[in-house]
Amino acid sequence: MKKVFSLFYKNLFLTNRLFAGLTLCVVVFLFGFFFKWLGIIPELVFYTLILLILVDVLMLYNTSKGIFARRHAPERLSNSDDNELGIYIENLYSFTTTIGIIDEIPFQFQKRDVWFKTTLLSRQQKQINYFLRPTKRGEYEFGDIRVYVRSPLGLISRRYTFEQAETLPVYPSFLQMRKYELMAISNRLSEVGIKKIRRLGHSMEFEQVKNYVPGDDYRTINWKATARQGSFMVNSYTDEKSQHVYCVIDKSRSMQMPFDGLSLLDYAINASLVLSSVALIKEDKAGVITVGEKIGSVIPADRRPVQLNRILEVLYKEKTRYLETNMEALYSTVRSVIKQRSLVVFFTNYESMSALQRQLPFLKRIAKFHLLMVVFFENTELKAISEQPAKDVENIYIKTIAEKFANEKKVIVKELAKHGIQSILTAPKNLTINTVNRYLEIKARQRI
Template sequence: MKKIFEKYYSNLFLADRLFAALACCVMLFILKFFFKWLGEIPEIATLVIFLLLAVDVVVLYRNEKGIEAHRFTAKRLSNGDENPIQIELQNRYGFGVKLRVIDEIPFQFQLRDKDFKLYLKSGDVKSIHYNLRPTKRGEYDFGFIRVYTGSPIGLVSRRYNFDGAKVLPVFPSFINLGQYELMAISNNLTEFGIKKIRKIGQSSEFDQIKNYVGGDDIRTINWKATARKGGLMVNTYTDERSQNVYCVIDKSRVMRMPFEGLSLLDYAINASIALSKVAMLKQDKAGLITLSETIGTVIPAERKPAQLGQIMQVLYKEKTRYLESNMEALYSTIRSVIKQRSLAVFFTNFESLSALQRQMPYLKKISKYHLLVVVFFENTELKSLSTTPAKDVEGIYHKTIAEKFIYEKKQMALELNKYGILSILTSPQKLTINVINQYLALKAQQRI
């Protein structure tokens, strides 16, 4: 009995039209006291309504599967990106129906359930499309697709429940990796915001001998091959390969700052995955080190096919900590793990010049053995505040403080460059582009 109740009665809802009809019947009974000529009209009207109600219920429940609905998503969602969600609906009733569709989305979005209304003719199939943008990594629980439908009589509605309890993992941003793949192989990198870098010197790794064509450097002519072939032949060279590229991610409290829903750690993770992808496409090896008050994960640099998936799987669960990063442990780990000169891209943030100076001794030691690039962040809110005209004394004070902090950030970059440490001071939304641009520039200049 309980199952029958849940199957039929728990999913049956009275419509507004039924309450309006019953209200009219009540009015007829009231009017009958004053107008005797109404006779049995109120009773007949009430009987007709209940007969129509019974017919409505039978029509809705006669077809066991009058409506079909399914949710289509990717196997995993991409953090910080718009992820497409599709709901496909089919009407198997012999008449057209109006549907109200509620998709129970995960609580992390802090939104009311997605609510859609549409009309389906008999046999029609329609799709609902919308996007979700997660801002935290982890597991996201989707609930039911609730579909409310009614017959043309419209006195009651029946609820259908589909696709309940679906859990999707939210991984670091991977939707735009295809775009960065094009950046790695395209000659027109300015389309992606990558500036062209003049290539310095000649790469030392020989590639092949080919026929001379207009525009080839005449200094690369191979005279021995030319003599054998009877036509001009030139040597071609390629960028040196199999260099180690390590992304070092700071997970301490300085990376908790939010920007457009994502923390600085999330931006650093997304940029690390994109850089690792591009480095592997350029035939380099990608590795990872994470740290906070202790060393977290260490993935030695490799170029095997599963390397990027391993990096993503590790970064999927990383979270910020509440303490400062242990730079001494980082230096010891780099010295013990990385045996040859490599590119180390250190994603961190500095709250003040004194904070940088506390870490400077370790940064200088790391830069003695490896090519170190320190990536830290602009405060875009302060930048916006500094460009806004002040309206009163308090506004002048706020603007002055903002300009002071902006100037201090630039001083940090100069302080790093003074000791031969490369730096990238960037806004969070331009982080990935700027980091990949720096990597390609270093490759073009043969510094790695």
């Protein structure tokens, strides 16, 4: 009995409507003190309110299961994307209810206002959808769902607690990967900014002999097939396949810098996942190497169907290290793992020329055997500062320093080009598009 009363007490909440009724009673009693002609009206108002409260309690507590709620969530969440979740709610009462719902989302989101309000008719069901955008990989723990129910009287509110505790992993941006994947399959990559690169010359990958159509290159006419068929026939070529594409991800402290809630490491991981997906669709082989003060994960290039899942599982666990990148270990790994000429995309970040000079000897050695492309980031905040007009002497100094650092990034690009190393200097938000664009350009120009 004590336990039942405790549950009743803990789940009973007073509403603003009840406090308004009590305020009315106080006012009527006050007037009754000065105006004797009111008689027993104040008592009638008070006892009427008490009766309505008892009726409201009876309506809400006459059943143990008046409401049912359940969270609908995916098996895993996609980092940096809007992930859709839902709450299924069903009214089992015989009357219309006003419902407030609190979903206890993980603390990583730092949100305390996930509150939904709705009205349900008797036996009505409803699905309430909302979106969450995680900015860090890892495990996110969801709590219970708490539902606050009011009857049409609305004097009290009863709380229902549904134990929906679950842990969802947040993986690298697989939603972004799927979007690019579908667009690559349907040749619609231009919709997200991927350029169509004109193929220069012909690759060595012969595809088929087909009928000539207006617009085909006259140089591809197959004269022997034309003589046999009696009509123009042309050779059709396709991009070379089974080329190796490796994404090398730097995990050192320089990749911890945050932009729009995501670290540079997360941007690099998301871009690597998309690039690997596009490479596999183009029938190339994709692989991944991660490096910090020591070599992390190594996935040899392959194009089997399970390769993308292997890459996804490995990148999910990667975290930033806080020491310098061990370039000697990276060079040794590249030489031992990558046996043929490949495209090596090195995601890193340089803030100064001295940082590049420490790594340049190893980059030049890798570039002797492979097509090396170094991808690093613009400091968008410094760029914004340098573009603002200076209002006083202090702002002039700040703007000058910002322009100096921004210009040093451009000098790094020229220094890499001087040694035959390709590079991409990009804002974090444009990383994926710029990287895929350069990969498609390299394939079109047959540079690998």
